[in-house]
Each structure stands twice: as structure tokens, then as C-alpha cells.
Amino acid sequence: MSLHLFFITLCVSFTHPGGRDVLHVYSPGDIIIGGLFPFHTQTDRNTTHGPSSCSEFEFWSFVQSQVMIYAIREINQRTPRVLPNITIGYDIYDTCGDVSFAIEATLKLLKDQSDPKSCLVSENFQTKTKAVIGAKHSEVSIAVARVVALSSVPQISYASTSQLLSRKLKFPTFLRTISSDEYQTKAMAELVEKFNWKTVAIIGSDDEYGKYGSDNLFDLFSEMKDVCVEFLEILPGDFSNKKNTSRDQYHPRFDNNLWSIIYNSSAEAIILFTKPSNVKVIMKEAIRNNLSRTWIASDSWSTSDSIFKLRGIERAGQVFGFISKRKKVPGFKDYVLSKFNGTTNTILEHFLTHNPLCTKQPEENSEANCSIQNSQQCSNRSLDLRCLANHIDQDTSYNIYLAVQVVVEGLRRLLKCDSHGCGRSADFTAYELLLEIKKVNFTVDTTRIEFDSNGDPISLGFDVVYWNMSASDIQTIGEYWPNKCIKLPVELVEKMSNVLVTAYNCSKTCEQGQELKIKHKKCCYICEPCAEGDFSPGNGSKCEKCGVERYSSPLKNTCLDKTVEFLLWSNAFIIILSCLAVFGILVIVVFAVLFTIYRRTPIVKAVGGYLCFLELLSLLACFCLTFSFIVEPTKASCRLGLPLFGISCSLCISCILANLLQILLGFNFDWSKSSWMKKLNQPALIVIVVPGVQLALCVLWLYYYPPSIGETILENTILKQCTKGSKLFFIAMLCYNSFLALICFLFAFKGKKLPDLYKNASLISMSMMLFLIVWILFSPIYISKFGKYKRAIESAAILVFSYSILFLHLAPKCYIMVFRKEINNEKAITEYIRKHYEQRGIAVVKS
Numbered sequence: 001m002s003l004h005l006f007f008i009t010l011c012v013s014f015t016h017p018g019g020r021d022v023l024h025v026y027s028p029g030d031i032i033i034g035g036l037f038p039f040h041t042q043t044d045r046n047t048t049h050g051p052s053s054c055s056e057f058e059f060w061s062f063v064q065s066q067v068m069i070y071a072i073r074e075i076n077q078r079t080p081r082v083l084p085n086i087t088i089g090y091d092i093y094d095t096c097g098d099v100s101f102a103i104e105a106t107l108k109l110l111k112d113q114s115d116p117k118s119c120l121v122s123e124n125f126q127t128k129t130k131a132v133i134g135a136k137h138s139e140v141s142i143a144v145a146r147v148v149a150l151s152s153v154p155q156i157s158y159a160s161t162s163q164l165l166s167r168k169l170k171f172p173t174f175l176r177t178i179s180s181d182e183y184q185t186k187a188m189a190e191l192v193e194k195f196n197w198k199t200v201a202i203i204g205s206d207d208e209y210g211k212y213g214s215d216n217l218f219d220l221f222s223e224m225k226d227v228c229v230e231f232l233e234i235l236p237g238d239f240s241n242k243k244n245t246s247r248d249q250y251h252p253r254f255d256n257n258l259w260s261i262i263y264n265s266s267a268e269a270i271i272l273f274t275k276p277s278n279v280k281v282i283m284k285e286a287i288r289n290n291l292s293r294t295w296i297a298s299d300s301w302s303t304s305d306s307i308f309k310l311r312g313i314e315r316a317g318q319v320f321g322f323i324s325k326r327k328k329v330p331g332f333k334d335y336v337l338s339k340f341n342g343t344t345n346t347i348l349e350h351f352l353t354h355n356p357l358c359t360k361q362p363e364e365n366s367e368a369n370c371s372i373q374n375s376q377q378c379s380n381r382s383l384d385l386r387c388l389a390n391h392i393d394q395d396t397s398y399n400i401y402l403a404v405q406v407v408v409e410g411l412r413r414l415l416k417c418d419s420h421g422c423g424r425s426a427d428f429t430a431y432e433l434l435l436e437i438k439k440v441n442f443t444v445d446t447t448r449i450e451f452d453s454n455g456d457p458i459s460l461g462f463d464v465v466y467w468n469m470s471a472s473d474i475q476t477i478g479e480y481w482p483n484k485c486i487k488l489p490v491e492l493v494e495k496m497s498n499v500l501v502t503a504y505n506c507s508k509t510c511e512q513g514q515e516l517k518i519k520h521k522k523c524c525y526i527c528e529p530c531a532e533g534d535f536s537p538g539n540g541s542k543c544e545k546c547g548v549e550r551y552s553s554p555l556k557n558t559c560l561d562k563t564v565e566f567l568l569w570s571n572a573f574i575i576i577l578s579c580l581a582v583f584g585i586l587v588i589v590v591f592a593v594l595f596t597i598y599r600r601t602p603i604v605k606a607v608g609g610y611l612c613f614l615e616l617l618s619l620l621a622c623f624c625l626t627f628s629f630i631v632e633p634t635k636a637s638c639r640l641g642l643p644l645f646g647i648s649c650s651l652c653i654s655c656i657l658a659n660l661l662q663i664l665l666g667f668n669f670d671w672s673k674s675s676w677m678k679k680l681n682q683p684a685l686i687v688i689v690v691p692g693v694q695l696a697l698c699v700l701w702l703y704y705y706p707p708s709i710g711e712t713i714l715e716n717t718i719l720k721q722c723t724k725g726s727k728l729f730f731i732a733m734l735c736y737n738s739f740l741a742l743i744c745f746l747f748a749f750k751g752k753k754l755p756d757l758y759k760n761a762s763l764i765s766m767s768m769m770l771f772l773i774v775w776i777l778f779s780p781i782y783i784s785k786f787g788k789y790k791r792a793i794e795s796a797a798i799l800v801f802s803y804s805i806l807f808l809h810l811a812p813k814c815y816i817m818v819f820r821k822e823i824n825n826e827k828a829i830t831e832y833i834r835k836h837y838e839q840r841g842i843a844v845v846k847s
Contacts, residue, residue, distance in 0.1 A: 022054065022094040022101060024108075025065075025346040029089025030426045033072065033407055034109040034153075036134025036144060037065045038097035039347065041277060054096035060305070060393060061136070062351050064158075065092055067397045068133060069345060070335050071404035080419040082408055086426055092347065095135050097275075102140040106132070106147045127151055130430050131407045131437075133400065137275065137300075138162035138209035145171040152431035156406055158399035161299060162208045163216060166454035173434055175455035177402040178299075178324045179462065179482060181213045187322055187462050187480035188271060188296055189220040192227060194486060196497035198508045198516075198540075199228050199523040200296075201267035203282070205235040205274035213273040213298060226540070228523035230267045233258060240277035259285060262293075266504035266524045269294045269320075276301040283307055286316040297321030302465055303393060303474055319467040326394035326463050326476065329401045330445055336389045358384045395463075405444045410437035464488060512538040513556030530556040549718060562718045574630045577795050581626040584802055588620045591806070591814055598817045603824045607813055608659035611683055615810070618652035621645075622802040629795035638709045638722035643698035645798055646733040647691055652805060653740040654690035656764055658683035660747040694736055701729035721791060738775055744768045767808040774800045 023039045039061050040054030072088050093105030110127045132148055132155045135141045141160035148155045149172055157165070157176040161184060165174050192200055200221060204214025214232060221227045235258075262270065262282075270293055272279050279301045286293065287310060294317055301307055302321025335341055339357065340348060414436040416423035441450045450458045464478035464486065478488040500509050506524040510516060515536045516525035530536050530543035535552045546552050546559035553560055569578070595612055598604050604612060625645050628637040662683070701707075705726030724730045748765035778797040816824055 022096065022105070023347055023350060024094065024105075025069075025090070025092045027069075027072075027089045027091075027345070029076075029087040031086065031411065032089045032091050032129045033068075033404070034106075034129045034132040034134075035065065035068050035090055035092035036095050036102060036105055036109075036132065036136075036140070037061045037068075037092060038136050038140075039065070039094040040096045043096050043098050043101070052100075054094065054098075054101070057351075057354070058097075060396070062347060063388070063392060064397050064400055065347055066336075066340065067329055067332060067400045068092065068404060069343065070329070070332055071401050073343065074331070075404070075408050082412055083415065083417050084419070084421045086411075086415070086417075086422060088408070088411075091129060095140055097137055097140065099140055099143045102135055102144050103147060106144050110148065110151055110153065126429055127153065129153065130428075130433050131156065131410075133158065133403045133407070135160065136396070137207075138165065138212075139207040141165060141174070142171070142208050145174045149173050152429070152434055154407075154410075154430065154434040154437050156403040156437075158403050159299075159396050160209075162212050164208050164212055166456055168454060171455075175406075175437065175451055177399040177406065177449070177457060177460070179460050180454075180456050181209075181216060183480070183482045184299060184322055184462060185213060185216045185220055186482075187464075187486055188217060188298075189224065189227075190480065190486040191296065191320065191464065191488075192221070192269065193224065194488060194493055194497070195269075196499070196508060197268040198226060198525065199230055199267045199269075199502075199506065201230045201262070201265050201270045202232045203235065203262075203270065203272050203274065204232070205239065205278055206237045207275075209300065210235070210274040210278075214271075217271060217273065228525075230265055230521075230523040231261055233261065235274060235278050240275075240281050259289075262286075263289070263291065266502065266506055266521050267293075268502055269296050271296040271298075272301070273298045274300070276304045276307060279304070280307050280310070283310055283313065283316050287312040290315050292317040295319045297465075299323050299395075299462070303395065305391075308467060308474060313467075314469040318469075321465045321467070321474075322462045322480070323395045323465055324399060324463070325447075325461045325479070327398045327445065327447065328394055329392070329397050332397070332401075333389045333392060336392070337385055339385065402444055402447065402449060406437060406440055406449060407433075409440045409442050409449075413440065458482075507540070509540040510536070510538055512536065513552075514538070515543040516540045535559050564718050564720055569631070573789070573792055577626065577630050577792060577799065580799050580803075581623050581795075584623040584799065584806065585620065587806060588616050588623065591810055592616050594814050594817050598824070601817070601824050603813050603816050607810065608655060608662065608683065611655040611658055611687065612810070614687060615652055615655040615805070618648045618655070619802050619806055621648040622652070622798050626795045626798055629791045629798070633709050633720055633722050633791070635709050638707045639702065641722070642707060642724070642730065642733070642794075643702055646698055646737060647694050649737045649801065650691040650694035650740060651687065653737065653744060653768075654687045656768075656805075656809065657690065657740065657744050657747070658686040660744060660764060661686070664747060664750065690740065694733065697729065697732055697736065701726060701733070705729060734775060738772060741768045741771045745772065763808045763812060767804045770804040770808070771801050774804070 039058055040056055041058050042056040043052050043054055069090060069092075072090050075082055076087055091109055093108065095102040095105055109129045109132060130153065132144065132153055134155075134157060135144055136157075136159040138160040139162075141155070141157045142162070142165060145155055145165065152173055155174050157174070157178070159178060160176060161178055161181045163181050165171050165176070166180055166182070202214045202217050204210035211234060214234065218229055218232050221229045272282065272295060279297075285291075292315060297319055299322050302319075302323045307313070410433050411417075414424070414428060414433055415426070438451055438455070441448075443449070448459045452458050459481075461479055461481035461484075463476045464480060466475050466477045468475050477492065478486060480486045501507055504521075504524060505526075506521075507516060507527045508525075510527035513536055514527040514529050517528045518524065519526050525540070530552065533546055533552055534543040535546055535556050535558055536543045537557055543556075549562055550559040551562055552558075569575070592613070595604055595616070599609075608615070622645060625641060625648070628641040631637070707725040708723050710721060710723040745765055745768035748762070748768060774797055778793065
């Protein structure tokens, strides 16, 4: 109710005697179609309250209003009649391109003609105006749509493209015969992508058309990863009304903000999504400063003759634009050439008063030289109809023609008319007509007309135009259909897309192994090489990581798989280690045979008897374990290799330790110590307890922190090796074996003075010394060494230990068995002991 009262108040103020007078034309009929056209483009509106008026007559709006009058006249006179016995009238007002004027005109359209003083608009009131065609500008159409919705009067705009008007909850009676900005902005985005432009700028205006269009463009470009929006500027509502008094020309914020932004911009294309009056200001300034840029025009000014004809427009650069699909209004050119076929109306009379028709016959080539605005082919300010007829626009005019046809088709469906008559009288509500118009689906001059649920046409597209400055012509170079790809000349696309570096030294693409990066300006990219381990296939693609298992090629244009590195059988070092291990195994087999053959001889008893077989078994295990350290690591080899070596080594040393205790006890004559040494002289217990401690340590190691297979990522390779699991357990295992070796060394060193025919103590002390030296040297080398040879060092250390025991402890005994059999008997041993003590002056008692 408050909105209703608001419009009543407006009506009172508009009909006040002190109000303004605007252009208006009316023709009676059974059904009235309203029309809203901006015959003027400027108002003298200011911040001070008071009456305002219109100025700057718009030539093309005059022509477009005549298209509506022509279309209605054609419907009324067509044979056979589309609406038999029904005449359509029109009521057309000047909006001056201003919201206030438009609301005033709309209220007049919807008033009760029977009571001129009434201005009541409501749902129950049935106005004689059943449909409204217009307005042109989206901002004006939005205001009009809110008013006509009160009476459910269908409104069909011929040029308003704002997406806001597609919201049916806000504007339920609004329809249009031009595609919305949703598709126009998509077409602009596709043009930018097609021409391989990487940087754009957007200038909109603070109205429903410019604001929604520029915002939608920004969102579309934000979704395109290859396009950067350098800036988005919204012009104020009074932008085109500001003047520089010193130069008497339009001069908005150029001195400081906007012009500086445009001038310093590195954008490849600047999109102007605003009304022509704003564009004219910018273009004049661009011409004055010789600013040659690429501009993208929205449909509001892409075919604007007043901007195209600006003096020096070629200095502003090149212009691409979009306009709704263009077609000629059937028969309208002949209608104009016939001096409007004798038709007269207020607007036509007003125009002809200021632009009288030519009286002399025009020349054949006059259309090539005529001025669109003045058409001065006769005397000053006279109008040449041939010139006028050849410069009728083919976009907005055709959309107006379609709008009239849509209303007539809705009437035909509603009134159930055929060539013989109508099945219903002209007494109907505007709402009924609205419902029928929404359902129309027909063809007008090869153009299919159908509306979607938002009141937008389904099958109307856009033409892509180019301003050919040299030919003084606005040429159609392509087209765009909703939800389809844009079509442009192949040679033009190739020419535009092959530009790799812009005039501002900004790169659009890069060589392989490089990526585009911003250095100084927001959207100005330069080529930077990819970092090590990254790659880019080129064309400006961003450098990406190859991942841990791959590395970048020398050109950094692709990724290569890293080579898995480990010791191979073909490696010379591995061949040597393998041969040594095999040789050691063969030697142990030979030694085992000899020890078995001579198992009852003193030499075998001297090395511990049956303990020598355990010693050989532990050495055999060490030689076999060597292979687990020199092949490709596996889970089993990593987990069991070191723990089994630790246990085998402990078993071997425990056998030697038990043998030493036997020797020491056999020649010990200190009876005070003999009692506790006899307790220690239990070989079976020693070979169980001593390696048992190591076994318990390794079991804990395997249970809690077991060694495992691991990979070390290098620059171009992946090193496959075993991890220790727990360094603490690994060190503990080595320290325990080293401790046992040290005990053996001390016992052997103590027994060097004993009468030992076979030199067991001396040889054992040497082997244990060698064992300690090997592991003392091995530890720092092992810790500092990195790479695949680390495991080979482990294998080499095991081989050195195994061979030291084999050749220093067991090999001399085998030599005696084979080559010194004369000393392998008890008599030789007894004689050697006797001589040993006699030399020291000790009496020997023979048993």
C-alpha cells in the first residue's frame, strides 16, 4: 500500500500545472500499446528542487519510434488481417533517458483515459494500455517494470539487457526481445579467450546496466585462470555531466585518478560496459592524448554513430563490439523513402520541423557522402531521405519490430483469431495478455521467438562488430549464439592469438621450462625459468613439482622417472665380495671335513673339540649373510641381516672364549684361583649364555624397532637401502660383540706365556685384535659414508672378521693336520711342555 501511495503522489506532482512538457504521440484504437523512447539524452537535473527539461535530441530514437508506428500500421492494414475487426493504437512518450521522466510517462500510459485527472494504478484497475514496449536503458526499464507490475501490464524491452531484469520475483511482467547481459558478457569472455588476450580492464557505470554487466564480467574472468583483470572502475552517475569550464568539454576525473589508471594500464583490451554518453567522454580524452588502445564495446555503444564519427577517432585505437543479431525491418526502408507513406504524428512533425526534407532529387551516390546526423545533401540542415533510409540501424529497430509482433501474436492467441475473425471480444485484462505472451512460439521473418521462464528470448544471438576506421564502416565480423561458441574469421583469430609479447613488454606465453610470473605491474607477466625439480610444458603454464619419485629434464619441460639405485651383481666391487664369500664357504666346508676326520686328535681337542664345529657353523652363517648386504634390499634381508650377524658373531666368539678358558685352566698352578676358574670352565654354559644375551638384545630390537627397507630420494635417483630401525640397538649389538672380543683378547694375551704347542692364545689374540681394529675403523666410515656402497662396507667388514677367525685361528690347525702330522699326538705335546718348563727351571713331574 505504501508503494501504491508513493506512485499516486508522483502522479499528482507530474500533473501539476508547473510540470514539464515532453514529446508524446497518441493514436486511438481498440487496444493500446504503449511505447517509451529516449528522444532526448540529457536533462538539466541538479541538486536544487524544481522543474527539469530535456535537451539533445536523439536522432536514432526518433527513427526507432517510427519503426513501432510502422509495425502497428502494418498490422492494422495487413491483408488478411491478423486481428480482424480490431484496431491497435499506440501511446508513445519521451523518457529522456531519465528514471523520473520514465515513471511519469508510465503513469500517464496506465491512467484511466475516461478520467484524465485520475492516476490510480492498482491490480484491480484495468487500463486501456495492454502492453508497454520499452524502455531502452536498463536503469529506466527497472523503474518502469516496478510500476507496470502493479497492473500486471506486460512490458517488452527492445534494448535493456541487465541480468537483474531476469529476476521474476522482482519483475514478473518484464520480457525482452534482446538477449540479457548474461550472454553478452559470456560472448566478451570468449572473445578475449579466442584472441589470446591475457590482460583486460573493465570500466562500468553506477547504474543497473553498467554495474551488473561489469561485475558479471569480473566474475567470468576470475574463473578463467589465464586472464587477469588489471582494474575494474565504476563511473559515477554524473560522470558525463561534468564539464571543464576552461576547455568547455567533458572532463571527469581524468586529471588524477581514472585517466592515470587508463594511461598507465598494460591491459591488452579495455571493456567499456556503460552508456554512450560516458563512452564519448572517455573517447574524446583518448583522442586528445593519442591513446591508441584496443576497446571492447558493449551493445549500448558498439554501433553508436555519434562516437564512431568523432573527429580523430582512429587515434583512440581499434574497437571490437557486440550488438544483438542484426536484421532489416521488412519494408521499413521503402516506408521511409515514401516520405513515411503520408503518415503523420507528433514526433515526426517535431523532427521534420527541425530537419525539413530535401526538395531536389538526390544524387545516386549520395548515400556514400551523407552525414547520418544532418544529412545535408540539399540546403543547410535539410534531410535526405535516401541517406536516412540507408543508415537505419538493424539491431534496436528490428528488436522493436519483434516486440510489436510478440504483442500481436499474444493478442491473436488470447482472442482466438483466425483469418475470418476473433472468437473473443477485446474486453480482457492485461494479465491475461501477459500469460499468452509468455507462451508465444512463432517465427517472424526467419527469426524464431520464444521466451524462457525468465522472460528472456531463447534463440537470439549477438553479432561481433569491428570499427574499420579506414573504410569508415562498422563491419560485422562474427557472431555468438547463447550457449554456443563464438565464430570469428580464422585469419583474424590467428593474427590476434599469435602475438606472444604485448606492446608493454608483457609476455603472454613462454618457452618450455618457463612460467609466467608477475614482477612489477599487476597483470604484466614475464617469463621465469622453473626451479630445480619443477617443470612446465610451456605456453605460459605454471611450473609444477615433479614429485619425490621424479625429476625435471634438462630443459625442465617434462619429468623423468628417477632410477632406483642399489648394488647390482654386475658391479665389480660386488663381484669381488661375492667371490670372497663363496671362497670362504668352500674353505669352511674343507675345514669341516678335516675337523671331522681328525676329530679325535689332540689338535682338534686343542681348539675346543666339538666347539670348533659351532665355530665353523657361525662362520658359515656370516659368509652366507654377506649376500644379504650386496643385493637389492628386501624386507627380509633388511630385517634379519644385521641381527643374525650379531648373533652369529657372538656364537663364534663364545666358542673361542670357552677354548681360552680351557687352556688357561689347564696350565694354571695357582690353586687359590683354580676354584672359581673351574666354575667358569663350562663350555656348554658359555656358548649358551654368551650368545643368549645377544639373542635377547636382537629379539627386542626386532620387536620394537626392527630394521626395514627404505628409500633415500636423491636428485636424479632413488637410493634403495636398509634402515637400522633403532641406532641404539645397532650400537648395542656392536658394542657387545666388541666387548666379547676384548675379553678374548685379554685372556689370549695372558695365555701367550703358557706352553701352547699350537699357539692358540697367540693366534686368538691376533684375530681378536684384528676384529677390534676392523670395527673401530668401520664405524666412522660407515657413519660418514652415503650411497649404495654403504651396505657393501658392512659386507666387507663381516668378511674381514670371518676370514680373520678362519685363517688365524682355524687354518693353522688344518695345516698341522695335513702337513705336520708328527706334532698332532700327545707325546709331542708332552715333550713340548717338559722342555718349556725346564727352560724356566721348573721341575716337571711325569705322570
